Amino acid sequence: MKPSIIISWIAQLVAVVIMGQSLYFKFTAHPASVAIFTDIGMEPYGRILIGVIELIACLLLLRSSSAHYGALLGLGTMAGAVVGHFTQIGWDGERGELGILALVVLASCAIVLYIRRMDLPFISHALKESEKG
Amino acid sequence: MSAKIAIDLHKLAKTVNIAIPTLAVLFFLAGWKLSFYFHFGTVTFILLTLLNLFYTRIQSGHTLLRNFGIMGQARYMMESIGPELRQYFFANDTEERPFDRNARSEVYRKAKNIDSAASFGSQNEFDETEIKIRHSMYPVLHSEQVPFSLTFGEERGIENAYTVKRPFIISAMSYGALGEHAVRALARGARQAGIPMNTGEGGHPKYHLMEGCDLIFQLGTAKFGARNEDGTLDDSKLAALASQDSIKMVEIKLSQGAKPGKGGLLPKEKITDEIAELRGVSKDKDVLSPPFHPECVGPQNTVSFIKRVQDLTKLPVGIKLCLGRPAQFEELVVEMLTQNIFPDWITVDGAEGGTGAAPKAFIDGVGMPLYPALKLVNDILTKHGVRDRLKLLASGKLISPEKQMVALCLGADAIYSARGFMLALGCIQALQCGNNTCPIGITTHDPELQRGLDIAVKSTRVVNYVDNLEHDLEELLSAAGCRSTRELSYDHLFVPVGANLGAMPPQSSSTSSSSSSSIFA
Numbered sequence A: 001m002k003p004s005i006i007i008s009w010i011a012q013l014v015a016v017v018i019m020g021q022s023l024y025f026k027f028t029a030h031p032a033s034v035a036i037f038t039d040i041g042m043e044p045y046g047r048i049l050i051g052v053i054e055l056i057a058c059l060l061l062l063r064s065s066s067a068h069y070g071a072l073l074g075l076g077t078m079a080g081a082v083v084g085h086f087t088q089i090g091w092d093g094e095r096g097e098l099g100i101l102a103l104v105v106l107a108s109c110a111i112v113l114y115i116r117r118m119d120l121p122f123i124s125h126a127l128k129e130s131e132k133g
Numbered sequence B: 001m002s003a004k005i006a007i008d009l010h011k012l013a014k015t016v017n018i019a020i021p022t023l024a025v026l027f028f029l030a031g032w033k034l035s036f037y038f039h040f041g042t043v044t045f046i047l048l049t050l051l052n053l054f055y056t057r058i059q060s061g062h063t064l065l066r067n068f069g070i071m072g073q074a075r076y077m078m079e080s081i082g083p084e085l086r087q088y089f090f091a092n093d094t095e096e097r098p099f100d101r102n103a104r105s106e107v108y109r110k111a112k113n114i115d116s117a118a119s120f121g122s123q124n125e126f127d128e129t130e131i132k133i134r135h136s137m138y139p140v141l142h143s144e145q146v147p148f149s150l151t152f153g154e155e156r157g158i159e160n161a162y163t164v165k166r167p168f169i170i171s172a173m174s175y176g177a178l179g180e181h182a183v184r185a186l187a188r189g190a191r192q193a194g195i196p197m198n199t200g201e202g203g204h205p206k207y208h209l210m211e212g213c214d215l216i217f218q219l220g221t222a223k224f225g226a227r228n229e230d231g232t233l234d235d236s237k238l239a240a241l242a243s244q245d246s247i248k249m250v251e252i253k254l255s256q257g258a259k260p261g262k263g264g265l266l267p268k269e270k271i272t273d274e275i276a277e278l279r280g281v282s283k284d285k286d287v288l289s290p291p292f293h294p295e296c297v298g299p300q301n302t303v304s305f306i307k308r309v310q311d312l313t314k315l316p317v318g319i320k321l322c323l324g325r326p327a328q329f330e331e332l333v334v335e336m337l338t339q340n341i342f343p344d345w346i347t348v349d350g351a352e353g354g355t356g357a358a359p360k361a362f363i364d365g366v367g368m369p370l371y372p373a374l375k376l377v378n379d380i381l382t383k384h385g386v387r388d389r390l391k392l393l394a395s396g397k398l399i400s401p402e403k404q405m406v407a408l409c410l411g412a413d414a415i416y417s418a419r420g421f422m423l424a425l426g427c428i429q430a431l432q433c434g435n436n437t438c439p440i441g442i443t444t445h446d447p448e449l450q451r452g453l454d455i456a457v458k459s460t461r462v463v464n465y466v467d468n469l470e471h472d473l474e475e476l477l478s479a480a481g482c483r484s485t486r487e488l489s490y491d492h493l494f495v496p497v498g499a500n501l502g503a504m505p506p507q508s509s510s511t512s513s514s515s516s517s518s519i520f521a
């Protein structure tokens, strides 16, 4: 295996572990999770919806043939989370830790996406040409 | 007009490039003040903004993307789905290549046993290029027809002469070009239909042998399956193969229509343990398929090589070639006469033949098409009085009965087809044979794609295809007023001047020693 693929897999697993454990809190309606989603006015459907999206992202990240889509989905949801932390959720106490974790997942997904950029439909086409020159 | 459209597009692209980040900001504000759900839009448009910046500022390979950003991308997207769009919506029934939809549907119907009657009239042009069959005023009744039978090797009176009872043979396709399921479906179908199958140059025919059909072992230029380290023939390995019950004949491939005069390279990355074993090559070196047999560098040693293989295998041995310069072929025939050694058959492969992968220049531009090549080969053999010393096989898009009839009239004794049988297996002509991504699971080794190709079902399709081809050929034969395919001749064809058979201009030849006596010099 090429070293870059190994790095990608490490990043994939980091993202999956962090997102995966947060699912438990979302799907069991843990009070902290409910509080956050209440603050941003998405309780309860938004919580479930985001949970489902993250679940799909995790599953996609676990297969090398679909990891790039998982990373894209993860990148999107985490970007949303970070936007939330900067606007309504804030960074106090436990929320700050959650925000940092979101940033870690965001970075991991970005790494995966960068390493696997040639798997992306359409975009890889543009990349191929420009990386030649 | 077109200038105006270009300017509009430019404006549109500029608008879009400004709109995307603007929308990102607006969605952000709405997400912040109205409802968090708007942030789905925020995130999407932020990502699009980044992508757009990359296209217009960072990458430089694509002018269109650098100038127009994401809007330029739309063009590439449309372009990339163009083949599918054309195939599904816009392509005429007589337009696609290599096989138009009419031709493909005909094979599908035959393979699925669906009646292929058409209504109202032909979709063909009836122009000056179309060869037609000239029927007789006095058709022959089916009951008067003589069953087909062709014995290879009878001319030499060998013990292992091999008889086929139907005029069809599955042409060379290697395990490698085809996946395991396809090979086994074809082999099982061949057994059930009672026709032989060529192994292709994939080496030891492990999967072909599993189904117990009659096989023609192909000896390619790299001698896969029977080679020494240096790529020359290993006599003992070939003899061992030839002693297998299922292997009835051996075909020496001199050249192939899709890439005559072109060898190949099997990169070491592609050599799995299995392929190394079957082909008899080492795993840690690229393997070169030379464009010709190292043993055959002129007419003399080519003929001697045929003799060597005949003696070794004790089986009928044929050669397969795509005709290049007819004078060189005539030289070879003269040499056969001199040495009094003839292959048991010659396969003429037309330049329109298929392949797993070959350079486009060769696929499109090299070699003689089947009909004129077949006619020339037949004429040259006849001229030298040796047509009855061997059999002639023909291949090159002979997937429908009327095309096959033409080849039979031009001198072929039986019909070889590769892609006809691929279509019978369900090939949709996705043109992916060289990419391991065949959506039908025929030319791929991907187990997920092969899963869909059910060996039992598809082998029945092969049988149906053969049954229905034979039925149609018998009808055509009876219309032509013939009792057997042997009675067919050039006279049964209507050849308009525009057909590539019509008038072949004389060509001077620099290589032939016998050019003065040559029929086309």
Ligand SMILES: Cc1cc2nc3c(=O)[nH]c(=O)nc-3n(C[C@H](O)[C@H](O)[C@H](O)COP(=O)(O)O)c2cc1C
Residues within 6 Å of the ligand: B171, B172, B173, B174, B177, B178, B199, B200, B201, B202, B218, B253, B255, B256, B257, B320, B349, B350, B352, B353, B354, B355, B356, B395, B396, B397, B398, B399, B416, B417, B418, B419, B420, B433, B443
């Ligand atoms: C996928 C594929 C693999 C082939 N492999 C071989 C091969 O190994 N050796 C060979 O002599 N011809 C090979 N051919 C050529 C065919 O045997 C045949 O000569 C040619 O396709 C013309 O017949 P068709 O028009 O009925 O397909 C291959 C063709 C295809 C489509």
